[in-house]
Amino acid sequence: MDLSTGRLSDEDTRKYAEKFIGGRGVNAGIAWDEIPPGIDAFDPENRLIVMTGPLTGTAVPGGGRIMFGGVAPQVYPKPRYTRSSMGGHWGSTLKYAGYDGVIVHGRSERPVYLWINDGKTEIMDGNRLWGIDTYSSQKLLVEEHGSEAVAITIGPAGEHLSRIAIIANETENAAGQGGFGAVMGSKNLKAIVVKGKGPVTVAEPKRFLKAYKRITRLISHRGATIDLCGAQIKSLVKSKLDLYQGKYKQKLMACSGCPAACAPGLARVILNVPGKVYPYLNTSVNTCVETRWIGGTGDQYETGKGWGIPHPDYKQHYPELPQDMPVLDFESGFECAVLGNKYGVNMREVTLGIVPWLKLCVDAGLLTEKDLGMKIDIGSGAFWCEILRKIAYRVGVGDSLAEGTSRAADILGKGHKYLTHMAHGYVEHIVGRGIQSALPFPLWVTTALIWATESRDPVSEIHSATRINTRRGLTEAQARAISKKVYGTDKTVDPSYESKALRAIWHQNRGCMKDSLVLCDTVYPMVTSRMTKDYSGYTSAESELFSCITGKEMSEAELDKVGERIFNVERAIMVREGRSKEYDINCGVIKYLRDRPDTEGIKLEEDQFIKALEELYTLRGWDTGMGWPTKAKLQELGLKDIVKELEKLGKLP
Numbered sequence: 001m002d003l004s005t006g007r008l009s010d011e012d013t014r015k016y017a018e019k020f021i022g023g024r025g026v027n028a029g030i031a032w033d034e035i036p037p038g039i040d041a042f043d044p045e046n047r048l049i050v051m052t053g054p055l056t057g058t059a060v061p062g063g064g065r066i067m068f069g070g071v072a073p074q075v076y077p078k079p080r081y082t083r084s085s086m087g088g089h090w091g092s093t094l095k096y097a098g099y100d101g102v103i104v105h106g107r108s109e110r111p112v113y114l115w116i117n118d119g120k121t122e123i124m125d126g127n128r129l130w131g132i133d134t135y136s137s138q139k140l141l142v143e144e145h146g147s148e149a150v151a152i153t154i155g156p157a158g159e160h161l162s163r164i165a166i167i168a169n170e171t172e173n174a175a176g177q178g179g180f181g182a183v184m185g186s187k188n189l190k191a192i193v194v195k196g197k198g199p200v201t202v203a204e205p206k207r208f209l210k211a212y213k214r215i216t217r218l219i220s221h222r223g224a225t226i227d228l229c230g231a232q233i234k235s236l237v238k239s240k241l242d243l244y245q246g247k248y249k250q251k252l253m254a255c256s257g258c259p260a261a262c263a264p265g266l267a268r269v270i271l272n273v274p275g276k277v278y279p280y281l282n283t284s285v286n287t288c289v290e291t292r293w294i295g296g297t298g299d300q301y302e303t304g305k306g307w308g309i310p311h312p313d314y315k316q317h318y319p320e321l322p323q324d325m326p327v328l329d330f331e332s333g334f335e336c337a338v339l340g341n342k343y344g345v346n347m348r349e350v351t352l353g354i355v356p357w358l359k360l361c362v363d364a365g366l367l368t369e370k371d372l373g374m375k376i377d378i379g380s381g382a383f384w385c386e387i388l389r390k391i392a393y394r395v396g397v398g399d400s401l402a403e404g405t406s407r408a409a410d411i412l413g414k415g416h417k418y419l420t421h422m423a424h425g426y427v428e429h430i431v432g433r434g435i436q437s438a439l440p441f442p443l444w445v446t447t448a449l450i451w452a453t454e455s456r457d458p459v460s461e462i463h464s465a466t467r468i469n470t471r472r473g474l475t476e477a478q479a480r481a482i483s484k485k486v487y488g489t490d491k492t493v494d495p496s497y498e499s500k501a502l503r504a505i506w507h508q509n510r511g512c513m514k515d516s517l518v519l520c521d522t523v524y525p526m527v528t529s530r531m532t533k534d535y536s537g538y539t540s541a542e543s544e545l546f547s548c549i550t551g552k553e554m555s556e557a558e559l560d561k562v563g564e565r566i567f568n569v570e571r572a573i574m575v576r577e578g579r580s581k582e583y584d585i586n587c588g589v590i591k592y593l594r595d596r597p598d599t600e601g602i603k604l605e606e607d608q609f610i611k612a613l614e615e616l617y618t619l620r621g622w623d624t625g626m627g628w629p630t631k632a633k634l635q636e637l638g639l640k641d642i643v644k645e646l647e648k649l650g651k652l653p
Contacts, residue, residue, distance in 0.1 A: 001102065001105075001106075001114060001121075003105070003107055003187050004105075004106030004108070005106065006108075008122075008123065011103075013026065013100040017054070019638065020562070020565070021053060021516040021517060021562055021566075022051060022056075022516050022518065023051050023052065023066070023067040023515050023516040024051075024512060024518070025512065025513075025516035025562065025565075025566040026049075026100075026101065027049045027067055027069030027083060028069065028566055028569040029569060030047065030069070031047065031069055032569055032573055032642065034047055034103075034105075035070070035071060040079060041070070041079040041182070041183055041186070042073065042161065042182070042183070042186040044187070045106075047069070047070050048068070048070050048102075048103070048184060048187065048189075049068065049103050050067070050068055050101055050152075051069070051100065051518075052091045052092075052095055052100050052518060053517040053519075054517060054546065054549060055517045055519065056092055056094075056095050056518060057091070057092040057095035057200035058200055058208075060212070060549070061215050061216055061258055061523060062255075062520030062523035062524060063256070063258070063519055064255030064256030064258055065085050065091065065515075065518045065520055066085065066518060067084075067516075068084045068086065068167065068178070070180060070183055072178035072179055072180060072456070073163040073178075073179035074404055074425050074426070075424055075425050076407060076421070076424060077406075077425075081570075081573050081574075082178055083455075083456070083515075084167075084175035084178040084180055085175065085461070086152070086173050086176075087520065088150075088255055088256065089169075089170075089256045090150045090173075090194060091256070091518070092256040093149075093150040093196055094116065094194045094196070095200050096197060096198050096200065097118055097194050097196025098196060098198050099116060102192060104184075104187060106187065108123075108187060110125070110126075111126035111127050111129065112125060112190065113151075113153075113189065113190045113191040113192065113193060114191070114193070116193065116194045116196075118195065119196075126189075126191065129141070129153075129190045132155075133155050133342035133343060134153050134343075134344050135342050137151070137153045137155075137190065137191060138168075138191075141153070145193055146195060148195050148197075149193050149194065150169070150193070151193040152168065152169045153167070153190060153191035154168070154181040154189075154191070154344050155392065156343050156344065157344040157402070158181030158185035159185045159190075160185070160392065160402065161186055162179070162345065162402035163407065164346040164349045164391075164402065164403075165179055165180075165185065165344050165345065166181045166341075166345065166346050167181045168344055170285070171283070171284040171285050171341060172341055173255070174346075176347070176348055177346065177426065177456060177457060202549050203549060203550060203551030204548040207547075208548040211544045211548060215526070215541055217531060218526060218538055219523060219526075219529070245330050249271045250268050251269050252269070253268065253285050255520065258520065270286055270334065274331060275331070276382070278335070282334060282335055284334075284338045286337055289348045289351045289352055290340075290351065293328065293333035293334065293336050293337040294330050325356070325378075327379075328379065328380075328381050329381070331381075332380070332382075335385065336381055336384045336388065340388050345391055349404060349427060350391070353419075353421060354401055354405050355384075356418070356420060357405050357415055357418050360418040361415040362378065364415075366414045367414070372387075372396070372397050373397060400412055404425055405421060405427075406421045407425075422588050422589055422593075423587040423588040423592070424456050424588075426456055427457070428592065430444075430447055430459045430463075431451065431593060432444035432593075432598035432599065432602075433592075433593065433596045433599075434596075438599070440470075440471060440598070442494070442496060443465075445604075445612065446492070446503045446504045447462075447465060448609065449501055449504040449613060450465065450504050450508060451589045452589040453504075453508075454508075461511045461514075461515055462507045462511045463522070464507060464510070464521070464526075465503065465504070467527050467528045468483050468486070473530065476493070479493050480493050482527065482534075482535060482537075485536055486506065487502055487503055487506055488502075489502065497605070498612075501612050501615040501619055504616060505619055505620060506560075508563075509560050509563035509567055512562075512564075512567045512570075513559050514542060516562070516563075517542060517546060519545075524541065524542060526538040526539060527539060539556060540555075540556040542559060543555055543556040543558070565638065568620075568634060568637055568639065569639065569642065571622075572639070575628050575629070576645070576646070576649065579627070580628065581613075581617070581624075581625065581626050584613060585610065585613070590604060590609060590610075620633070623653035625653075626651075628646075628653055629646075630652070631647070631652050631653070634646075
């Protein structure tokens with residue numbers, strides 16, 4: 001879709017699917033071909049690429065996700081190509097409408113939205129929707145196009161080009177990281193609405209049913225949802241009947257075709273909660289980091305500690321984590337979480353980045369009431385509702401905060417030591433430190449290697465890298481046995497830096513493959529399961545599902561090779577943009593982990609980490625001096641077009 005000319009055209013997905021499957025892989029292939037290197041995120045020539053996979057629209061457990069790609073405005077210090085993902089039902093509906101994906105470029109002169117209805121596409125006037133929040137705009141679009149229509153849309157944050165703007169679907173499904181809502185806003189594209197009744201065929205139904213039963217057995221037991229290492233939560237039936245806080249009805253919510261309902265049991269819909277600032281009854285899913293606004297996650301539900309508080313395992317104070325963060329009352333916290341979603345703001349960045357940073361800057365006297373343009377009351381829901389409004393509409397200090405916390409610190413010239421951002425403009429995530437810290441050494445070495453060689457926070461897509469873990473119910477003997485089965489060695493469990501690169505590569509390649517099928521990271525890859533005698537999982541599930549649904553037989557190893565190809569395309573895009581070993585070393589990962597001990601007091605050893613990074617380059621067949629894919633590796637992966645261009649640029653060892 002070219003919004004500059006209004007031209008709509010169809011393209012055969014098979015042009016890319018043969019090499020890259022779908023989703024993340026096809027996005028990367030299109031980005032290499034179509035996105036000019038070095039352009040800004042808000043350049044009309046930037047692409048917004050939205051892609052499903054071959055499993056989307058089927059009954060595959062965890063098959064309800066879609067992938068977004070493009071130059072992302074949130075990436076720091078300079079916007080670069082990366083990706084985001086979203087759950088829900090939009091992707092399945094797009095498949096039923098006869099399409100695998102959407103590519104948007106150009107810029108409309110006026111607000112518009114795209115209407116896709118059973119193979120027919122039309123650019124519609126969006127003036128009446130501009131300025132409306134994400135919930136209201138979806139409601140209006142469904143009223144106009146029918147109850148079976150599903151929309152992805154942006155809120156005021158995207159319209160005002162906030163670098164932390166999301167693309168939203170329903171109440172909390174979002175392409176939340178990267179700022180892709182602002183990419184839509186820069187194109188004057190308010191929404192994409194889809195409706196379809198077409199079929200998605202399964203080549204071998206009986207074989208699929210067998211795989212389906214095995215997968216669901218490994219992730220559920222007697223009506224109770226279980227995480228992949230066995231932490232049982234309330235049964236689905238009981239959850240629907242309980243009153244949250246003894247007052248409000250709630251139920252669990254799952255994406256298209258998924259029986260897991262987000263395995264930790266956090267994807268709950270809470271109904272009709274009265275607002276404290278605005279006189280509305282709020283109904284929304286509340287999951288992941290946003291649960292911190294209503295009391296925290298995990299053990300924090302019981303303690304009521306809320307966001308901004310270090311993990312209880314910490315043995316010492318962290319300067320960037322406030323120790324005395326006031327907890328909002330439930331109604332106020334829920335209203336803030338809902339309001340952020342309505343405005344279309346990245347609530348992960350707000351909750352784990354802006355909130356602790358702003359609190360500590362206020363405590364240190366770096367930010368005053370004059371700076372914020374309002375009375376400071378950290379423990380008030382009204383205060384945070386106003387901060388969210390300022391961010392969404394770029395009012396006062398919100399104009400700086402809308403750039404993301406890292407850029408806000410640069411613009412305001414203060415508070416850098418209080419940033420919780422580790423690299424690429426993203427808040428730290430499961431690296432054994434900070435707000436989400438419960439990951440022991442040496443597991444965080446693996447996640448750190450992945451962070452250092454990625455374009456964004458990668459952990460949302462590789463949670464499985466942390467699951468072979470004695471803190472998650474496994475004995476050391478079980479962890480070693482599973483490690484040997486999955487990675488070919490038990491040394492990944494050793495308390496050292498050795499073989500952590502091998503583990504990182506396995507999960508990077510598998511993550512690329514999983515995100516191309518497209519499957520949910522909560523479920524796949526299934527490296528562990530409480531439902532087997534030896535706690536081992538079902539790592540061939542993806543290849544079995546792909547084979548029986550498409551009718552094209554591919555082994556686990558063959559699909560992992562596709563994952564390797566995709567990761568190398570993404571690395572080639574980075575190299576073309578200027579990425580090298582120097583960036584990997586200096587992107588912030590090493591400094592962040594070297595300066596901060598984990599919960600056991602262990603800090604990153606820089607020399608050992610760089611050695612592990614070079615081991616990763618070697619195992620990948622990359623040049624160890626520059627961190628670039630070699631000609632031999634790219635040729636092996638069938639990427640001749642990339643070889644040709646990188647050779648011209650002088651970036652092909």
